[in-house]
Amino acid sequence: LVALLEADKEGFLRSETSLMQVSGRAARNINGKVIFYAERVTRSMQLVIDECDRRREIQAEYNREHDITPSTIYKSVEEVMISTSVADARQPVQVAEAVPAYDLSTLDQHDLSFTLDLLRREMKKAAEALQFEDAARLRDEIIRLGVRPGDRVLEIGTGSGYQAAVLAVIVKEVYTIEIIPSLAESAAKKLKELGYDNVFVMAGDGFFGWPEHAPFDAIIVTAAAERIPVRLIEQMAKGGRLIMPVGPVETSQRLTLVTKRMDGRLIYQVREGVRFVPMTGRIQEK
The missing domain is CATH 3.40.50.150 (Vaccinia Virus protein VP39)
Known part of the structure; x- marks a missing residue:
């Protein structure tokens, strides 16, 4: 789970690129979830949401064509430190x-x-x-x-x-x-x-x-x-x-x-x- 507070406070740390990078932290877990806490949906938030939806559709189609069942990526602490x-x-x-x-x-x-x-x-x-x-x-x-x-x-x-x-x-x-x-x-x-x-x-x-x-x-x-x-x-x-x-x-x-x-x-x-x-x-x- 990745939770981002004040996601609608646009700036360097809430730009489209930053929001996408933060959201990517949940990408390797099959049950990964990202929550944007905000009072409104900003342009950056919407672009990230749309792009994630687009990529999800492409990945799902690829998985179906190649009979792939998604799974969580597990790494030990040592592997993370090395990487x-x-x-x-x-x-x-x-x-x-x-x-x-x-x-x-x-x-x-x-x-x-x-x-x-x-x-x-x-x-x-x-x-x-x-x-x-x-x-x-x-x-x-x-x-x-x-x-x-x-x-x-x-x-x-x-x-x-x-x-x-x-x-x-x-x-x-x-x-x-x-x-x-x-x-x-x-x-x-x-x-x-x-x-x-x-x-x-x-x-x-x-x-x-x-x-x-x-x-x-x-x-x-x-x-x-x-x-x-x-x-x-x-x-x-x-x-x-x-x-x-x-x-x-x-x-x-x-x-x-x-x-x-x-x-x-x-x-x-x-x-x-x-x-x-x-x-x-x-x-x-x-």
């Missing part, structure tokens, strides 16, 4: 209780990827409350930024604190901002319990950055917007890098890497298409 882990994850390895200090400046991209996978497993073992669905994406962001041991990094969008914890093992200091106070408090508590003393968490609007601690060698923005906030550009150190998904928040964006040269000039590199949750706060004001 949702980083795509290139290797076999489990033994890690020390304390995370070792890695000299990442000497690693090529393949070895760096492998090292970060080890860090991901250690975090997964130590912090049972954190989420790892986005591990591969976050790891790739870190690789693109080319963070180094002596860097000071600003992260916009703390979330559970997972990415901040990975960065904390690699760089000198991590400053992370979360706009939802409860998430900021929870992440700060978890990071402190795990001994990440070089991570500093603030509840606030990432649009303004953290000028008191600028400039930053690297800035990671984990939410999408149609433009990069000027204040974040201003808080980049010379030679610094910023990475952010840029584009329409209703559809997809392009991962954009900005490098500030030593003479202050900016170099923009537009990378692959991605889809992130929208950045909230001041950035939404026109």
